[in-house]
Amino acid sequence: MEQKNFVVGGSFLTCLERQHTSPPSVVVVGGGISGVAAARALSNASFQVTLLESRNRIGGRVHTDYSFGCPVDMGASWLHGVCNENSLAPLLRQLGLRMYRTSGDNSVLYDHDLESYALFDKDGHQVPQQLVIEVGGKFERILKETVKVRDEHVDDMSVLQAITIVLDRHPELRQEGLSYEVLQWYICRMEAWFASDVDNISLKNWDQEHVLTGGHGLMVEGYYPLIKNLAKDIDIRLNHRVTQIVQCSNKVMLTVETGATFVADAAIITVPLGVLKANMIQFVPRLPEWKTSAISDLGVGNENKIALHFDTVFWPNVEVLGIVAPTSYACGYFLNLHKATGNPVLVYMAAGRIAYDIEKLSDEEAANFAMSELKKMLPHAKKPMDFLVSRWGMDPNSLGAYSCDLVGKPADLCHRLQAPVNNLYFAGEAMSIDHSGTVHGAYSSGKLAAEECRRRLSLQHGFPDLFQIVLRDEMNEIMIPLQISRL
16 A cells, blocks of 8 residues: 555654545543543544533633733642653643642642641731641541541541541540641641542542652643643634534534534543533433443532732742631631742632632622631731632532542442443543542543544544554653752
């Protein structure tokens, strides 16, 4: 057969002439990093790819806002696992994107080192740093004791219930007064990691996540440059909300809100778990019970941000400003972006029930709430010039921030979530078996779904196997170090 040169991902490859005049076609539903990664991989393999995104932008729950005149991530902010093993590392090197390492700790609880905190009580008095560290150590001891509770019980329970059992057995771990309030603040931080309240977090699963080495790094320029690079030259249709997906005769037909239809050989579904749980997409025929039960059994947490932009910096030069309180719900904290990026921005972080309660407020009311929290710590805090408020829980394009393990989660749940249904493939952070709730987990999940889809369609269509070829540029990236700082 005649040989021809094809361009794949910017590299010239020589391959046999296609056996069919037209390559397999795939529609990717959802333009978050998982969907963009899947579309990028299939496009690099010379498939016909169309990406349908319901929003007027790409990125999904990765959303960098520039209205302050500087990048502010209102969704995902961290790279969890600043190391070469992270699947995003080659792209970060290639783009030269900088990270600010907030922690060298690989714990699933803390994305900041203890010495980077400045905690205050409700009267504005700073909590002694030694007390913060001591209570942090007690909290870790309490969590280690919950592992014994887990081993003693066949049935799952909430982390809060296990903590109660531990404190009944070990009165010496109980805290009182200010120490008790600091303990509640640590529980508040744990809830932020899971985007859910401690009475909903699964004891069996809370510490089972595989955490990469290297600690946690904030994206200094935000995540959007990464999304933009992945999406280059892909056929992306914004404002295309998919309402129905029909499988018939080895084809899929997707209908969007306007009534327009798209037909392809396969589809990769990367919409957030919250959207799947709400049945916002009608599947014909209906998804099998093993798939729908998996969608139902995995939880969706909520976390929101209130970003405050000031004209001057009047707060301490620490990474986190926190307020302690008698309950984790009443605790709060601000991320100091000035420490990491040099921009005068504080971001109030709220997870679980309080994140939903904040969504009931107007933007101005939410900003006023954040300012009232800030003034508890810093009574002379200045009024912000601008503010931004996220609402991931009520956003119809997300209906939640990211997945979380509810009490009693079945052991095979993630495998069922990830498994294809004929020529429908599923990807996203919730479908990542080892790294759910992370950007790199979503990215890897999208690539994996694309690989499974490519393998099947290539066999069906007799299409050349171009997907496995590693781009020359990516191989060279291993020689370039990650751009990491710690101010």
